[in-house]
Amino acid sequence: MPGPVVVGVDGSPSAMAAVDAAAREALFRGAELHVVHAFIWPAMHVPPGASPLGPPAGGVREGVEHLLHEAVDRARFAAPGVRAASAVMPGEAVAALEAESRTAQLIVVGHRGSGGIRELLLGSTAVHLAAHGHCPVMVVRGRTEPEGPVLVAVDGSPQGREAIAFAFAEAQLRGSELVALHAWTTWSDHGESGPGHPVELVDMIGDVEQMRAAEERLLVEALSGHRERYPEVTVRPRVLRGRTRPTLIEASERAQLIVVCARGRGGFAGLLLGSVGQAVLHHANCPVTVVRSGL
Incomplete structure (x- = not known):
């Protein structure tokens, strides 16, 4: 049975554009869409929950859950009827998405994420997955309307x-x-x-x-x-x-x-x-x- 379409999100505009494309791909294929966010909690040097000095919903975990909820809602708007699920993956984005590519039929990412140097045309995650992914990798960039050949x-x-x-x-x-x-x-x-x-x-x-x-x-x-x-x-x-x-x-x-x-x-x-x-x-x-x- 073919695997899901997987899209990596980090909150960047490029990643959200990738969500739209991935949702359409999943609907085309009759596949489930998996929206994933990779995160290393210890590297942030902050507790995953809310700070005792801040609002009760202000923790890093809550922020990630809000990001995934927003991405799933966006996917369902871009491709009504798509079956979408979300998950937080432990580890770095490159390693987590490469692991996902072993069972996915397509990996979708934005051309640049929220990290790195702004002047770079292409992010390291997209470059690595294109070279090492275990399934086809779609990098969303430029004009994203599904028009033309x-x-x-x-x-x-x-x-x-x-x-x-x-x-x-x-x-x-x-x-x-x-x-x-x-x-x-x-x-x-x-x-x-x-x-x-x-x-x-x-x-x-x-x-x-x-x-x-x-x-x-x-x-x-x-x-x-x-x-x-x-x-x-x-x-x-x-x-x-x-x-x-x-x-x-x-x-x-x-x-x-x-x-x-x-x-x-x-x-x-x-x-x-x-x-x-x-x-x-x-x-x-x-x-x-x-x-x-x-x-």
Whole structure:
């Protein structure tokens, strides 16, 4: 049986926007929504209950319970009919949410929490979960209205297959169009030479149209099988010549969600989150879902 949709809250505006998105996701999937707040009581150096010098309802525990109650109410308003429950999880937010991801079907967080440095574009919790979560992780940022297509980044890598499958399923749940975008340049290398072997100069300045045709075939092959499984999803393949990161970020301006794999072609094999995933998480204009392969 599929697990719940889990959303982490800390009282920040970003987290509350994540509650809205998570509630809609849970309703789409017919899943229960778990609203969780992670907290380490001893680290606060204050008693969890009310201070004897303050009002009876002024303790840290009461504040957390009020936060969770507010978040659940907000979830039910955003997605009437959603089944929602809340819990305080012991420990740090990163560790608690990573543990929740082992049984969840989706983890949802805001792009920045209430802590950290204000100038940072992306909080440490979102970065860690995108790289280490045991289920797909949605980071809510930018324009959050569920309007426009679902956008999936396609690079033809084996690691990207699960992201494509997730994007098809998500488009079906949302009743939206799916845009499958593949960006390429004359330095794109999908041959047998592998990473670290640059494209020969004669190939780089050769028949660009032939290269374009090869990239179009790559996209068709990457989508094969998924279209048959989701015949009701309207798919719009797009092959664009340009650098992947800025192309995806620009395309996200018109999307309601962008789906990327954690690490695709290129880069260092030891990285859990590739440069494209990191760039999109930091700069996309809509929510981002990162799908790790082999989960």
